[in-house]
Amino acid sequence: MISRFRFSGILAGLLILTSCHFKEPADEIAGSIGKEIITISDLQHEASFIGISDLTKGDPSLWSKSVRKAVLGETIRDQLLLDFVRDRRITLPPGDLEKLSGDKIVAELEKKRLLIKEAIKRIAPRQIVTDQEIGRYYHDHIKDFSLPEQALVRHIVTSDRNEGIAIQKALDGGASFSALSRAKSLGVEASNGGLMAPFSKEEMPPPFDQVFDLSPGEISDILPSTYGYHLFKLIRLIPETVKPLSQVREQIRSLLIAQNRRRLLQSWLSEQELRKPWKPTRHYRKIFPVDLE
Numbered sequence: 001m002i003s004r005f006r007f008s009g010i011l012a013g014l015l016i017l018t019s020c021h022f023k024e025p026a027d028e029i030a031g032s033i034g035k036e037i038i039t040i041s042d043l044q045h046e047a048s049f050i051g052i053s054d055l056t057k058g059d060p061s062l063w064s065k066s067v068r069k070a071v072l073g074e075t076i077r078d079q080l081l082l083d084f085v086r087d088r089r090i091t092l093p094p095g096d097l098e099k100l101s102g103d104k105i106v107a108e109l110e111k112k113r114l115l116i117k118e119a120i121k122r123i124a125p126r127q128i129v130t131d132q133e134i135g136r137y138y139h140d141h142i143k144d145f146s147l148p149e150q151a152l153v154r155h156i157v158t159s160d161r162n163e164g165i166a167i168q169k170a171l172d173g174g175a176s177f178s179a180l181s182r183a184k185s186l187g188v189e190a191s192n193g194g195l196m197a198p199f200s201k202e203e204m205p206p207p208f209d210q211v212f213d214l215s216p217g218e219i220s221d222i223l224p225s226t227y228g229y230h231l232f233k234l235i236r237l238i239p240e241t242v243k244p245l246s247q248v249r250e251q252i253r254s255l256l257i258a259q260n261r262r263r264l265l266q267s268w269l270s271e272q273e274l275r276k277p278w279k280p281t282r283h284y285r286k287i288f289p290v291d292l293e
Helices: 040-049 065-087 094-098 104-123 131-140 161-172 177-184 206-213 245-275
Strands: 002-007 018-023 029-033 036-039 150-158 223-225 228-238 278-280
Touching (some): 029 065, 036 040, 040 065, 131 245, 150 177, 161 177, 206 223, 206 228
Antiparallel strands (some): 029 278
């Protein structure tokens, strides 16, 4: 038996306890992170934690390189964060513990997620972003806030070309496009007289782009697609516009806060990885090397 200290989870109202964790002889040691031993089952548990357990069955040498890199990277990251939790004796509030699943395994995963989230919150707290920073980002990334030219149209779609031809003749004779859409169209917008939400080029299937060549009020020819046979009436083209700063201010604020927190977290992780480096065993040195690129 191999004895070692492992993170053991949270008990309601108590501090995190360090307990002796025993591994089966068949559970091979893959390496260590600082003083913490990491086994193959630890890596497989991490794969379950990040949702790719189906890709980590059997011999680790058979896992794809990208999977090995992802699992090892997340294992290192999470172990460093859990060390932070343990060292600072961080506990979950009773209210969070009461919300955990009744399933023991699921509850442990939920606790791990909440503890890691709390660690990140303390390592990389929310930063204040000034209006000046927001304005600078807005002007530097103005294209990200531009809306391309859009078409506002009414639409009729049928499953039969002959029916489409009959509708086209009725329209040529002066019939109401919106009334025919309500009566004949299979489109989801039929109940609204065929009126679609504005769309830009290449946003919809190819036939839709042809409406940009119409004049306001003009009706298209019958345009086939995999969805059926389409007729469009262009109401108007909406010129390209740029969202005003006032409309996107809070969106930019949230983005900059998230960027700042990621930088703080990555800086902390890089420092911890130097203090507690990943050291693979001889057998797993080629499978899980220090630099798995």
